[in-house]
Amino acid sequence: MTYCCGILVRDGLVMFADTRTNAGVDNIASYRKLHVIEKPGERVLACATSGNLSMTQMAMTLAEQGMVLPGDVEPTTFANAPTMFRAAELAGHAMAQARRNIAPSLEADDLTADGNMLFGGQIRGGPAALYFIYSQGNFIACGPDTPYLQIGEFKFGKPILERALHSNTPLDEAVKLGFLSVDSTLRSNVAVGFPLDTLVLRRDVLTGIQRRIEATDAYFNDLASRWSAALAAGVQALPAPAWLDPANANVATPPAGRDARA
Amino acid sequence: MTYCCGILVRDGLVMFADTRTNAGVDNIASYRKLHVIEKPGERVLACATSGNLSMTQMAMTLAEQGMVLPGDVEPTTFANAPTMFRAAELAGHAMAQARRNIAPSLEADDLTADGNMLFGGQIRGGPAALYFIYSQGNFIACGPDTPYLQIGEFKFGKPILERALHSNTPLDEAVKLGFLSVDSTLRSNVAVGFPLDTLVLRRDVLTGIQRRIEATDAYFNDLASRWSAALAAGVQALPAPAWLDPANANVATPPAGRDARA
Numbered sequence: 039m040t041y042c043c044g045i046l047v048r049d050g051l052v053m054f055a056d057t058r059t060n061a062g063v064d065n066i067a068s069y070r071k072l073h074v075i076e077k078p079g080e081r082v083l084a085c086a087t088s089g090n091l092s093m094t095q096m097a098m099t100l101a102e103q104g105m106v107l108p109g110d111v112e113p114t115t116f117a118n119a120p121t122m123f124r125a126a127e128l129a130g131h132a133m134a135q136a137r138r139n140i141a142p143s144l145e146a147d148d149l150t151a152d153g154n155m156l157f158g159g160q161i162r163g164g165p166a167a168l169y170f171i172y173s174q175g176n177f178i179a180c181g182p183d184t185p186y187l188q189i190g191e192f193k194f195g196k197p198i199l200e201r202a203l204h205s206n207t208p209l210d211e212a213v214k215l216g217f218l219s220v221d222s223t224l225r226s227n228v229a230v231g232f233p234l235d236t237l238v239l240r241r242d243v244l245t246g247i248q249r250r251i252e253a254t255d256a257y258f259n260d261l262a263s264r265w266s267a268a269l270a271a272g273v274q275a276l277p278a279p280a281w282l283d284p285a286n287a288n289v290a291t292p293p294a295g296r297d298a299r300a
Numbered sequence: 301m302t303y304c305c306g307i308l309v310r311d312g313l314v315m316f317a318d319t320r321t322n323a324g325v326d327n328i329a330s331y332r333k334l335h336v337i338e339k340p341g342e343r344v345l346a347c348a349t350s351g352n353l354s355m356t357q358m359a360m361t362l363a364e365q366g367m368v369l370p371g372d373v374e375p376t377t378f379a380n381a382p383t384m385f386r387a388a389e390l391a392g393h394a395m396a397q398a399r400r401n402i403a404p405s406l407e408a409d410d411l412t413a414d415g416n417m418l419f420g421g422q423i424r425g426g427p428a429a430l431y432f433i434y435s436q437g438n439f440i441a442c443g444p445d446t447p448y449l450q451i452g453e454f455k456f457g458k459p460i461l462e463r464a465l466h467s468n469t470p471l472d473e474a475v476k477l478g479f480l481s482v483d484s485t486l487r488s489n490v491a492v493g494f495p496l497d498t499l500v501l502r503r504d505v506l507t508g509i510q511r512r513i514e515a516t517d518a519y520f521n522d523l524a525s526r527w528s529a530a531l532a533a534g535v536q537a538l539p540a541p542a543w544l545d546p547a548n549a550n551v552a553t554p555p556a557g558r559d560a561r562a
Contacts, residue, residue, distance in 0.1 A: 194455050197460070197488065198531065200488060201532075202532045210541075211536065211540075214535050215535055225459070226458055257539075257541045264538055265534070266463045268537070268538070269463050269534070270463075272527070272530040272531070273476050273477055276476050276523055277522075277523075278473075278476060279519045280519070281509065282471075282500060284505075
């Protein structure tokens with residue numbers, strides 16, 4: 039399993055990927071799943087991958103070597119793609135080709151050749167962008183209505199993003215929300231594990247900040263424990279339902295919803 | 301899909317079940333999935349079910365009619381089971397029997413006969429208890445290390461319970477946490493839906509408080525919107541990582557984790 043998350047807000051892009059791979063709970067290992075291609079001041083591109091590791095590693099290699107895209111003569115690479123959209127096409131072609139390469143032998147053994155990729159970044163002259171790239175090579179773009187994308191074990195880490203992240207959330211808040219989303223996942227799925235790779239890209243600053251977070255990372259652990267304390271205090275501060283008080287047990291909840299529509 | 305959750309804390313028991321059933325996104329309906337059997341002052345038992353509705357409804361009917369458990373001559377019912385453990389055995393037998401009844405014809409059409417049940421309550425003279433009952437009829441008991449059980453679409457609603465719920469959490473806090481867990485699930489899975497059925501059982505008060513929460517419920521909606529605001533404020537109050545400041549980009553995070561172990 040894996041958990042990768044990309045957040046695209048007004049101020050920039052943040053990407054997270056864990057490093058755990060597993061073939062059963064008794065066979066785990068660490069592999070980098072966040073790949074960053076950077077020409078400081080000109081472009082920063084990042085791929086975070088989930089699924090069959092042999093397929094996604096092959097896709098990364100194919101894309102980095104360059105592929106001739108339909109209608110072209112010269113190969114496109116991450117280093118020469120003129121736009122994020124074109125670079126996403128390259129990433130999609132690489133995923134689809136890697137899948138075609140390995141699927142027949144895997145399927146013969148009832149194994150599946152599946153993987154997904156989050157592809158984000160910015161190329162000088164264009165906007166920052168984030169895409170969800172499927173095994174088949176097609177992709178969708180992240181937009182302001184839901185300013186994040188997730189792959190792998192996404193459910194545990196979704197509620198906090200769903201409640202608290204907006205496209206105008208400041209970049210440092212987005213980094214904290216992303217870490218808390220990852221922390222929620224790490225707590226519930228042992229197939230997601232440290233170290234955690236992070237890329238922060240401030241919009242139009244075409245140089246990324248990369249960080250590897252180990253299990254002993256002081257900032258991450260402090261953040262997670264402050265957050266648990268803040269949640270407990272926050273729940274305490276919320277009112278309890280009036281009908282919980284035995285004195286009110288037979289008092290109906292006022293139909294405020296209906297009033298509100300009246 | 302379904303989301304049901306049971307919480308067993310020092311002060312009592314809370315159970316939640318949504319009411320949505322679906323056969324595809326274009327065919328949804330509401331069915332009660334929280335069944336309460338109560339003799340006020342003597343026993344309160346509750347079953348929350350997920351999975352194949354025809355199977356779990358049949359299991360409920362079989363258990364309510366009574367079944368002769370292995371080694372017995374007289375039938376056990378929810379009304380006469382002497383202990384929670386015996387009542388859980390009845391619920392398990394009913395699940396296994398319902399499954400045997402319907403599995404052959406379902407499996408012939410490549411359908412599965414699967415369902416789970418949360419079974420909780422208290423019978424005078426014994427402790428409050430909560431069990432996870434499997435399709436096969438076996439079951440596990442909820443304990444203080446993880447004072448909650450979930451069935452159905454459990455992942456979205458797990459992080460808040462995992463962080464903030466403990467076996468000594470007061471009962472009214474447990475109710476709020478349960479509602480927030482359900483709210484997180486409702487926001488992310490359209491196969492989980494209102495109305496929501498709730499049972500609150502204060503330990504040794506052998507009369508339950510039952511409540512049906514509609515989508516327009518004023519308390520529930522207020523709780524959810526206060527919570528989103530509290531989360532956003534809570535994240536703002538957390539420190540951002542020092543390495544996000546461009547001035548510190550090359551300063552290593554102090555290895556506090558290692559120091560802490562030293």
